Amino acid sequence: MLHDKTIIVTGAASGIGAETARQLKAAGARVIAVDRNEPAAEVDAFDKIDLTDEAALDAVIEDLRKVKADGLANIAGVPPTLPPEVVVTVNLVALKRLTLGLVDSLADNASIVNLASLAGIGWEGEVAKIKAADSLTHAGVADFCARNGVTAENSYFFTKQAVVAWTLENRWTWRGRGIRMNAVSPGPVETPILKDFLETLGERAEEDMKVMDRPGTPADIAPVVVFLLSRGSGWLRGVNIAADGGMRSHIDATSNGLV
Template sequence: MSFEGKTIIVTGSSRGLGAKTAEMLKERGARIIGMDKNESTEFVDRYIPLDLADQASIDAAAAAVDEPVHGLCNIAGVAPTLPPPLVIKINFTGTRALTNALMPKLADGASIVNVASGTGMGWPRNVAKHKVLFEMGLDADFDAFCAEYDIEKVNCYHFSKEAVIMWTIGEWKMIEDRGIRMNAINPGPIETPLLEDFLSDMVNPNAPMFEMERSNGTPEEIASPIVFLASDESSWIHAAAIPVDGGLSAIVHKRIHQF
């Protein structure tokens, strides 16, 4: 897979999965624009500061891009160690706002890859709540939304990732005319600093991952499919949300549907 002559924006590029994805894309010839709240120096050709919770920062980051972009990897995200309104803003609403702001910079045929999560696979049961969320910009009252719809520490991360999956599926038509594709990856647990944050808060002894011999993937094992989805070799994959979890989602399906 060659990315020679292509410029790819990677959010979350300062560490974890974003840094690994930037490294793998760069090895394959891509020019990398890293966007992150924290400065990224490794594996990026240009760093643009970005706070996904702040519309002004998003607008400034998008305005700073002055070249055609052939791919956008939306990887930045936070664990539910932050307050629920902020988790939803960063993981979904700000990510969507950045994508929309960058749309005029994306070349025809570009590929957008969103990193959702296996925790978002229950999105169909919350469609009504997500329809309300989808109408909200970053300046909306997220405290009131969370209070009204029972979004709390225990479910805010899942809810934010459900929104990413539903958005990825729901937007399939919007960008079809320009040949732009958008897909999501739903990782299981990955060995990154975020996993430590997550587990420090969320350990449940009955969690499906404890049935697995090896429940955690490496950053490489998630970055590889992201790179594939960003490449022209995945040209017929569009509006899909793909589990990359060593089989974890199969355990969840078997538990839910009892087979």
């Protein structure tokens, strides 16, 4: 399915990114991992980098631009228990910088997939703040958070809302070259950061977990990312696939008067 395709995967050292790298290799792809830690799966190349380090990120971009990759899976992310500046930098600013730095070096018909979250729900109410973050750089994050009320309570939600919105905005940006961007929004998934989400979300998470039959696993999410990276999803543009055991459907149904 992805035989001989080259895919760049951030966050490949753990959880969803590690499983995605493993499944991409199984599908015949050449995988280039980008992470601050060693990749968990066997990969073809590895760029060790902390995404909060702007200069190091730019050096990796320079390196990866030589590759002409067929896909980019932006999976690296941090939970809301970290300082809001780190959450905004990793989950939003670095994701956009890497993508925009690479996009004109990608092969025609390349696919870009962003890992958002069920936490990205409600982005429609945050458009002003999302637009204010449009050209945010690493150096501007602390000031942006202070001016826009981005705190430990809302940083994770804001970054995932902004990623969903950015994916929509880019539905046709590179259409002339067949390059497309889509997102995947998991619900709670059993990875090392699940406990951090539950801690931050408190009662709301307890309610969610009661409604769910079970939390997801990386193996529930990775195939959706692999599908979006492959040609079979070629006419999907700017979509955000809810991979969450029906949580998003449940919210949509019950908040609109359905059972």
